[in-house]
Amino acid sequence: MAEPLLDARGLWKTYGQVEALRGAGFTVYPGEVVALIGDNGAGKSTLVKTLVGAVSPDEGEILLDGRPVTFAGPRDAQRLGIETVYQDLALAADLDAAANLFLGRERVRPGLLGAFGVLDKRGMREHSVAAFAELGVELKDIDAPVATLSGGQRQSVAIARSVAWASRVVFMDEPTAALGVLQRGRVLDLIRRVRDRGVSTVLISHNMPEVLAVADRVEVLRLGRRVARFRAADTTLDELVAAMTGALATEDEEEA
Amino acid sequence: MAEPLLDARGLWKTYGQVEALRGAGFTVYPGEVVALIGDNGAGKSTLVKTLVGAVSPDEGEILLDGRPVTFAGPRDAQRLGIETVYQDLALAADLDAAANLFLGRERVRPGLLGAFGVLDKRGMREHSVAAFAELGVELKDIDAPVATLSGGQRQSVAIARSVAWASRVVFMDEPTAALGVLQRGRVLDLIRRVRDRGVSTVLISHNMPEVLAVADRVEVLRLGRRVARFRAADTTLDELVAAMTGALATEDEEEA
Amino acid sequence: AGCGSSGGSGGSANGKSITFVAGNTGDPFYITMKCGAQAEASKLGEKFNATGSAEWNVPEQVSAVTSVTANRPAGVLISPVDPNSLQGPIRTLQSNGTKVAIVDTTLTDGSIGITRISSNNLQGGQKAADTMAQLVNGTGEVVVLTPDLTTTTTNARIQGFKQELSSKYPGLKIDDVRQVGDTAQGAASAVGDELSAHPGLVGIFTANSQTGEGVGTGLKNSGKQGSIKVVSFDAGPQQVAALKGGAVDALISQDPYGIGQQAVDQLVNALTKKPVNANIQTDLASITRDNVSDPSVARFLYKSDCSS
Amino acid sequence: MSAGPTSVPRGAALLWQRARGQNTLWTFLVLLVLVAVFSALRPDAFATTFEFKSIAVESAILVVLAVGQTFVIVTSGIDLSVGSVLIFSGVVAVRTMNGLDSSPNPGIGVVLAGGAAGLLAGLLWGIFNGIWVAKAKVPPLIVTLGTLGIALGLAQILTHGVDVGNVPSSLANSVGSGSVLGIPWLTVVAVLVVALAALALNTTRFGRYTRAVGSNEEAAARVGIRVDRHLIKVYALSGLLSGLAGVLNLAHYSSTTLTSGAQDNLNAIAAVVLGGTSLFGGVGTVIGTVIGVFIPAVLQSGFTILQVQSFWQTVAVGAVLILAVYFDQLRRRRRSNR
Amino acid sequence: MSAGPTSVPRGAALLWQRARGQNTLWTFLVLLVLVAVFSALRPDAFATTFEFKSIAVESAILVVLAVGQTFVIVTSGIDLSVGSVLIFSGVVAVRTMNGLDSSPNPGIGVVLAGGAAGLLAGLLWGIFNGIWVAKAKVPPLIVTLGTLGIALGLAQILTHGVDVGNVPSSLANSVGSGSVLGIPWLTVVAVLVVALAALALNTTRFGRYTRAVGSNEEAAARVGIRVDRHLIKVYALSGLLSGLAGVLNLAHYSSTTLTSGAQDNLNAIAAVVLGGTSLFGGVGTVIGTVIGVFIPAVLQSGFTILQVQSFWQTVAVGAVLILAVYFDQLRRRRRSNR
Numbered sequence A, B: 001m002a003e004p005l006l007d008a009r010g011l012w013k014t015y016g017q018v019e020a021l022r023g024a025g026f027t028v029y030p031g032e033v034v035a036l037i038g039d040n041g042a043g044k045s046t047l048v049k050t051l052v053g054a055v056s057p058d059e060g061e062i063l064l065d066g067r068p069v070t071f072a073g074p075r076d077a078q079r080l081g082i083e084t085v086y087q088d089l090a091l092a093a094d095l096d097a098a099a100n101l102f103l104g105r106e107r108v109r110p111g112l113l114g115a116f117g118v119l120d121k122r123g124m125r126e127h128s129v130a131a132f133a134e135l136g137v138e139l140k141d142i143d144a145p146v147a148t149l150s151g152g153q154r155q156s157v158a159i160a161r162s163v164a165w166a167s168r169v170v171f172m173d174e175p176t177a178a179l180g181v182l183q184r185g186r187v188l189d190l191i192r193r194v195r196d197r198g199v200s201t202v203l204i205s206h207n208m209p210e211v212l213a214v215a216d217r218v219e220v221l222r223l224g225r226r227v228a229r230f231r232a233a234d235t236t237l238d239e240l241v242a243a244m245t246g247a248l249a250t251e252d253e254e255e256a
Numbered sequence C: 001a002g003c004g005s006s007g008g009s010g011g012s013a014n015g016k017s018i019t020f021v022a023g024n025t026g027d028p029f030y031i032t033m034k035c036g037a038q039a040e041a042s043k044l045g046e047k048f049n050a051t052g053s054a055e056w057n058v059p060e061q062v063s064a065v066t067s068v069t070a071n072r073p074a075g076v077l078i079s080p081v082d083p084n085s086l087q088g089p090i091r092t093l094q095s096n097g098t099k100v101a102i103v104d105t106t107l108t109d110g111s112i113g114i115t116r117i118s119s120n121n122l123q124g125g126q127k128a129a130d131t132m133a134q135l136v137n138g139t140g141e142v143v144v145l146t147p148d149l150t151t152t153t154t155n156a157r158i159q160g161f162k163q164e165l166s167s168k169y170p171g172l173k174i175d176d177v178r179q180v181g182d183t184a185q186g187a188a189s190a191v192g193d194e195l196s197a198h199p200g201l202v203g204i205f206t207a208n209s210q211t212g213e214g215v216g217t218g219l220k221n222s223g224k225q226g227s228i229k230v231v232s233f234d235a236g237p238q239q240v241a242a243l244k245g246g247a248v249d250a251l252i253s254q255d256p257y258g259i260g261q262q263a264v265d266q267l268v269n270a271l272t273k274k275p276v277n278a279n280i281q282t283d284l285a286s287i288t289r290d291n292v293s294d295p296s297v298a299r300f301l302y303k304s305d306c307s308s
Numbered sequence D, E: 001m002s003a004g005p006t007s008v009p010r011g012a013a014l015l016w017q018r019a020r021g022q023n024t025l026w027t028f029l030v031l032l033v034l035v036a037v038f039s040a041l042r043p044d045a046f047a048t049t050f051e052f053k054s055i056a057v058e059s060a061i062l063v064v065l066a067v068g069q070t071f072v073i074v075t076s077g078i079d080l081s082v083g084s085v086l087i088f089s090g091v092v093a094v095r096t097m098n099g100l101d102s103s104p105n106p107g108i109g110v111v112l113a114g115g116a117a118g119l120l121a122g123l124l125w126g127i128f129n130g131i132w133v134a135k136a137k138v139p140p141l142i143v144t145l146g147t148l149g150i151a152l153g154l155a156q157i158l159t160h161g162v163d164v165g166n167v168p169s170s171l172a173n174s175v176g177s178g179s180v181l182g183i184p185w186l187t188v189v190a191v192l193v194v195a196l197a198a199l200a201l202n203t204t205r206f207g208r209y210t211r212a213v214g215s216n217e218e219a220a221a222r223v224g225i226r227v228d229r230h231l232i233k234v235y236a237l238s239g240l241l242s243g244l245a246g247v248l249n250l251a252h253y254s255s256t257t258l259t260s261g262a263q264d265n266l267n268a269i270a271a272v273v274l275g276g277t278s279l280f281g282g283v284g285t286v287i288g289t290v291i292g293v294f295i296p297a298v299l300q301s302g303f304t305i306l307q308v309q310s311f312w313q314t315v316a317v318g319a320v321l322i323l324a325v326y327f328d329q330l331r332r333r334r335r336s337n338r
């Protein structure tokens, strides 16, 4: 296999008395879809947050293209082309969908106005309508604050945002959890299209059929540690469940 | 079929310019599991909220045991044995899991202390540990505020709470969306056990295999209206999807 | 309540309106001044009303003056809370045709107003120092409590107090001049701390009526009533009660009623083109338990409403 | 730690629990250090029973106000009206006493009636606040800023803006400046209020609902807690305690102190937050609030005793406020999140 | 309405958008009604250019403060220090002028230098606040309550508590009380500040980040907005405007008005909230804030002109505050949620 795009080793993260990560590792290869699965509380969300700079690990190292990196914040990761859909979505509830899609990357008007930071609201809104349509999401009122959207609509906003800006890896923490059947299909299509564009996707999901349908590889986290890796084509649902519940351990993470 | 336990007709609900419910109806029979399905934004969560008194509909009527009822708030519905797991969970983030489980129904100490409202914290905690164990959820720190729990752990707290107090109907709005494979199985088991206790369950879910596995009946909502009803045993996944997307309409709601 | 009342009969009556702008509407000193002005106005047949803010506050008084200006009264007597800030608004008031009498406190520009009427505050401070020296036999530490250091009158009193001590009573030392705000509570709270800070304390001088009201309470709360000598400027009802009760030993009192009367007289003179006295100093009295009941000092005791 | 048998996490949990209980630890240390420093610098003046007593007495009224404020802030509300309600209640109390018997020393019955009238006045203002907040859904800051003006204005109208000083001497000499068994009355009252309030917040249903409402009002309503009624109760409690503070204030200063009290609200809020209660609601302790009252009080007294110019006190209190909360935050962050 | 072609929702959306833009409509009506009533009662005194001008002038300083406060509150923060920073900046400005040239009428250069020093002083306090809020994560209420004390104390120390009245007459007569083309300087400055601020909040990236941070700080940080820097900028803006207000105050009152300004912070906050800005952040308008300043100002002036006892003004302002926000809430609730 190729050189890993992103390789994390020996990550530890403790919250008070709770050890969320206990020497976890994780690998992403270029242009693949890799699923990260595990029981509730296994540490998946925490792991993702450490990999995208939203949380700093207590210990451990992250290699990007083989070189160690440290992220002071999500901004650092984004600059390197890494985007994230968080499990709790993290939208600005008082802003509308378009404003959220462009948040932190606003388009400004040309010329002098732009120099003063005057926004190109219209351009951004038009672009947003198109982006949401691609995901099969119809917003009845594009100017409504996202606080008033349905659960699935909100999730779509977060997904559209991450995909729009990622150039290397997109992390999606249970992106389809609240989606309808149609929208779920669109997101899985989107993930495949993103991969074809050469961008890797990390998909966290509790839906095993979905995982097996879209992922190239699967990594399994249990009690804060990576316990197994599979090629999706070579594994079965039962094997995945066994790994998650501890009935089967194909590898045990090196101690940090 | 028996007399409906709960029967709603012609419900309308408008938010600003958005019509979330447009004459929706919904029926629950005693001791059944009924799934409520529909696309994102179809109005499922809004419908549930009107049925449990969390939102008051602009129009329409709700019959309980054939008699019209109006709920001034969730308290009224709860008094009649109706409990809810909300899609956004609605937990008090600063309180621990046990406090959330008993919220609004605290046990007090016996005697004079109880008369002053002094809580039986220990008794409530012990009961909670048992209730969570039944759901296969392990809380590493039972005294931690629920704000620090993982997504699935929080969902389990909400489920345990509703099941503990329901005597007639439990509404669960996407209760398994964030759950792991193991926990999802436990919740489905729990739903069946609750039904065997004679309590009806309304399950909202976007996971069709899950719906078909556990539901006795399925009602489909589309654009704020009930468009179809099925006996789960007599239907197929494709038929459900067709109904949700509007490709198939078995019934069209009476205008309100 | 508190607004216009008019006479209607009396001498040169032509029903002109006169407005009083107090520095602090709740201070017995200004209430008494209002009573004097009101009585005189009604005697002369002029309309009278009073305004001002409940607190010693520059912007509030400025906006009060502005609103008064909109009403275009014939005459205004005002006690400016700040020597500079009020100059502009009062000039505007004058240029709109209103005659102005400056009472009690003063402005930096001494040419504003048709007349300036107040006690000789410097002398009052000296009087306070003499009284204090007598009470404590000329030796020990004293502290001064004052609302702030931005008011012309209280500053003059402190200056007089200091001058007199340094020139006549070398045994008396000022340990602290403390700003406690123009409230009784502020003064009361400060007393306890001052007692702890200065174990050798023998006397307290308070520079106006609000601080004077608080000091008695403060001493009572710390159980030092009587053992610390107190000389207090002004003679509000609570101060007089404290004097009679033994918490305070002497009051240096002004004649606010007279200030109010004379200010109205001068305004009416100006309005009727009679000669005006440009500067007037009113009397001060030193009140102790011995003379507090004398009829001669009665006019130096302040009121908290005009009917008493 | 492993996710093994429940006994292991239970032990750890207890430890954590205990640590969380010590949210107020740091601020308490600040208080101790201040006392130690001032005592060392001026043992003769500061480290004396007289001075400790006078700090305790001068703080008692603010403690009573701040305890009520604690409950309000735990619901994620705020009560800016406490200072005005204090003054209004004092006016009502003294007016009642004078109305029943205008002699300088009326009987105990009259004094009690006046005190009760003051408490009632406070309670009614609290209910008024609560109704606007809970039923009319006007933000608490606005409601209580409005009440601040209304109550103060009415107090001034009732008195024509002139302090009423005609306070019965039996009241002034007992509750106002007297002692029981050597402990000042004001301190006794404050300690009682603190003890009852701490129990109520920590161990009762009332306290739990207060936290729940502050944590997530929507969630509390959905489990059937009558959020509106509970909020009214909490504001009523704050009003009642402001009324009590008003009666104490009247007794202590023998005056209605009409023009004071403008800063009482901010002082009470500062004490609550200094004591570790979150302005976002859901979390807070009564004991912390008490410490939060004493830090500025000790600074104030200590500086006066050291004869530092009073302006420096203002500066120092401000600086300590920021620093104490900062170190407390640091410690908490280190202990848990991120 | 159907979920048909996008054109239909677009039209509706525009309508809704417009309605939302009118959040401040109700409060504006209240203002109009007040003006109408007072004008009808005393057309000779109230409905005059003189009176309107005076209200505009007397409100100008508060407008400048409240505009800064609006940005802070939209980030879900609060700035209690504005009144103290105002005074501190005035002191720095006049001290600078006097230091450079102590004659009563120094040259324009000296006046400008003093003004700049005042602005700078305000800006520095704002940055100070911002750093403690954004970097040290101390709650804004605490930071700015601390700064309130520190800035005021230092201003008093700088002046020994004595108002500096030595304000150059060129400043006092121009900016302080002069006019350009018949419009008072103070009003001109306030209008400029309002216009720029409204544009910044509504149309620029700076404004959008301000709302985003107030809406969900975590979310803003996760999309890469430098929340800490942005917060520092917002508090710096509030400080800068307080500094400007300080210079205007100095010019207008020819004095440093050391003992005033204690209520400036609450007045500014009341104006912001009266203007429809949410204390929970994320939502707000500058124009609303301006209306929020004028309602109490009009009440105040109207009552004085009607010779209503000043205490009733306090009551009325409080009552209008609650009622105006109440009706605004009602209207909004009817329009959207639940």
Ligand SMILES: Nc1ncnc2c1ncn2[C@@H]1O[C@H](COP(=O)(O)OP(=O)(O)OP(=O)(O)O)[C@@H](O)[C@H]1O
Binding pocket: A015, A016, A018, A019, A020, A038, A039, A040, A041, A042, A043, A044, A045, A046, A047, A087, B140, B148, B149, B150, B151, B152, B153, B178, B180, D336, D337, D338
């Ligand atoms: N901010 C926090 N403070 C304290 N504990 C935390 C925090 N975040 C996570 N934890 C704990 O760390 C553990 C792992 O949490 P995490 O959210 O990473 O799990 P997860 O694998 O994403 O679970 P799920 O599938 O339920 O989303 C949990 O026990 C959780 O309670």
Ligand SMILES: Nc1ncnc2c1ncn2[C@@H]1O[C@H](COP(=O)(O)OP(=O)(O)OP(=O)(O)O)[C@@H](O)[C@H]1O
Binding pocket: A140, A147, A148, A149, A150, A151, A152, A153, A178, A179, A180, B015, B016, B018, B019, B020, B038, B039, B040, B041, B042, B043, B044, B045, B046, B047, B087, E336, E337, E338
């Ligand atoms: N409080 C609200 N204010 C404004 N609009 C709302 C509100 N709640 C819901 N809506 C709108 O009503 C419609 C139905 O929302 P609802 O949450 O009921 O959908 P849902 O069927 O539960 O969708 P999902 O499967 O995504 O959870 C959506 O268009 C949503 O934007």
Ligand SMILES: O[C@@H]1[C@H](O)[C@H](O)OC[C@H]1O
Binding pocket: C023, C027, C029, C104, C105, C151, C153, C154, C207, C208, C209, C210, C233, C234
């Ligand atoms: O003379 C006045 C009087 O003493 C008052 O009490 O305070 C202010 C003084 O100007």
Ligand SMILES: [Mg+2]
Binding pocket: A044, A045, A046, A087, A173, B150, B151, B152
């Ligand atoms: Mg997770």
Ligand SMILES: [Mg+2]
Binding pocket: A150, A151, A152, B044, B045, B046, B087, B173
């Ligand atoms: Mg939903």
